[in-house]
Amino acid sequence: MGQGGKPRRLAAYDGELGAAVARAQDGDEAAFAVLYRIVQPGLLGYLRGLVGDEAEDVASDAWLEIARDLGRFKGDGAGFRGWTATIARHRALDHLRRRRVRPQATALEQDMLELPGPHSTHEQALEAISTAYALELIRGLPRDQAEAVLLRVVVGLDGPAAARVLGKRPGAVRTAAYRGLRQLGNRLGGRGVTRDGPRTLGESK
Secondary structure, rough: OOOHHHHHHHHHHHHHHHHHHHHHHOHHHHHHHHHHHHHHHHHHHHHHHHHHHHHHHHHHHHHHHHHHHHHHHHOOOHHHHHHHHHHHHHHHHHHHOOOOOOOOOOOOHHOOOOOOHHHHHHHHHHHOOOOOHHHHHHOOOOHHHHHHHHHHHHOOOOHHHHHHHHOOHHHHHOOOOOHHHHHHHHHHOOOOOOOOOOOOOOOOO
């Protein structure tokens, strides 16, 4: 799974996904099972980064809404991936609000300095991104960085699609993903790693 090119690997399924969506919209239950199989792993990884161990429950709520509103969706496979991520994010934030867990905002959008760094940092993070430990580390990132990394690497969205899900400018999301991957690369390289139990997004500093 962790081949380092995960977004491209996921994108390779988008043709099949778009065809399955079209058939599912025509009432083909087998096609709905195909689109679920393609989308669910990334969606579940994204939700684990947002709500931890309650991801399965939130994903179930999201899929109920996806199934209900499928007929209103217009777009291709990549668009469907972004649409489902938006629904999942709304359900996750609703879940966090119900638990009175307020994700903390960061000042990232006011601090758009370029951060040059070695590509090996990104690749190191990408190699391990699908592991449970990497998801635990992602939950320790600032909220905007965590969501950007999850949407770009785990869900497989491109920059503009991830920006639409988050309601932000592509440049802000690109910088957030870069910073998040840079931090993950450092931590996975053995610096600053702590294992003090699972967290939900925003509970870390």
